[in-house]
Amino acid sequence: MIVAVRKPFQEIKKSIADFQNILVVGCGTCVAVCLAGGKKEVGLLASQLRMSFALDKKEIRISEETPERQCDHEFLETLREPVKEVDCLLSLACGAGVQFLAETYPEKKVFPGVNTSFIGVTEAAGLWTERCRACGDCLLAVTGGICPRTLCAKGLDNGPCGGMMDGKCDVDPERPCAWVSIYERLTSEGRLDQMESMRPPADFRHRTKPGKVTHLAYLRRYHAGSK
Numbered sequence: 001m002i003v004a005v006r007k008p009f010q011e012i013k014k015s016i017a018d019f020q021n022i023l024v025v026g027c028g029t030c031v032a033v034c035l036a037g038g039k040k041e042v043g044l045l046a047s048q049l050r051m052s053f054a055l056d057k058k059e060i061r062i063s064e065e066t067p068e069r070q071c072d073h074e075f076l077e078t079l080r081e082p083v084k085e086v087d088c089l090l091s092l093a094c095g096a097g098v099q100f101l102a103e104t105y106p107e108k109k110v111f112p113g114v115n116t117s118f119i120g121v122t123e124a125a126g127l128w129t130e131r132c133r134a135c136g137d138c139l140l141a142v143t144g145g146i147c148p149r150t151l152c153a154k155g156l157d158n159g160p161c162g163g164m165m166d167g168k169c170d171v172d173p174e175r176p177c178a179w180v181s182i183y184e185r186l187t188s189e190g191r192l193d194q195m196e197s198m199r200p201p202a203d204f205r206h207r208t209k210p211g212k213v214t215h216l217a218y219l220r221r222y223h224a225g226s227k
């Protein structure tokens with residue numbers, strides 16, 4: 001899932017301070033799981049903003065909506081009526097959701113309420129850690145299911161580097177070297193031969209931005225002319 005963190009309150013407040021009628025828009029998917037932008041967080045932020053502007057003796061109206069996702073048109077369409085009523089939108093979705101919201105409602109100013117951090121997992125209650133950089137050319141099949149492009153501090157496709165010491169990373173001695181973890185995993189799987197040859201330089205054509213994926217089943221029917 002995409003992991004995000006709410007922006008500092010004062011930064012959010014400053015971004016919307018020139019408006020009277022604001023819609024705080026959450027997202028019911030990834031950012032709800034990481035407690036940054038779901039329905040509950042929308043309610044908390046809206047209340048905090050109301051109280052803070054009231055203390056400033058500033059009249060302001062703040063409403064709240066949390067569609068299932070902000071990265072899908074069908075869910076953004078459900079906001080059409082509430083959006084008509086407001087001056088600006090404060091989105092607590094990831095960066096993709098904020099942009100899709102802005103594209104869907106070009107007549108409104110849209111501001112982000114979270115910092116999008118990474119693609120990760122829920123490692124423990126309240127703890128999310130990064131696992132993937134969406135490189136577009138996954139090599140987990142040959143690295144024992146451990147991603148060096150994410151978990152190695154230098155993102156090396158071949159390792160370990162010369163800085164590894166006692167199984168730890170020289171960039172952060174508290175952390176295990178990702179390539180030692182890969183070595184141990186491949187050893188336990190009886191697949192250490194995967195480390196015997198050098199991996200060729202990464203094909204950066206897979207990493208050009210912006211990315212685009214068209215599902216084969218939809219290509220001919222809906223996206224003729226697309227790649």
Ligand code: SF4
Pocket residue numbers: 131132133134135136137138139140147148149150
């Ligand atoms: S190699 Fe790593 S960054 Fe690339 S897709 Fe696989 S898990 Fe993600």
Ligand code: SF4
Pocket residue numbers: 151152153154155156159160161162163164165168169170171176177178179180
């Ligand atoms: S010590 Fe290991 S994890 Fe750290 S940068 Fe070198 S290869 Fe990567």
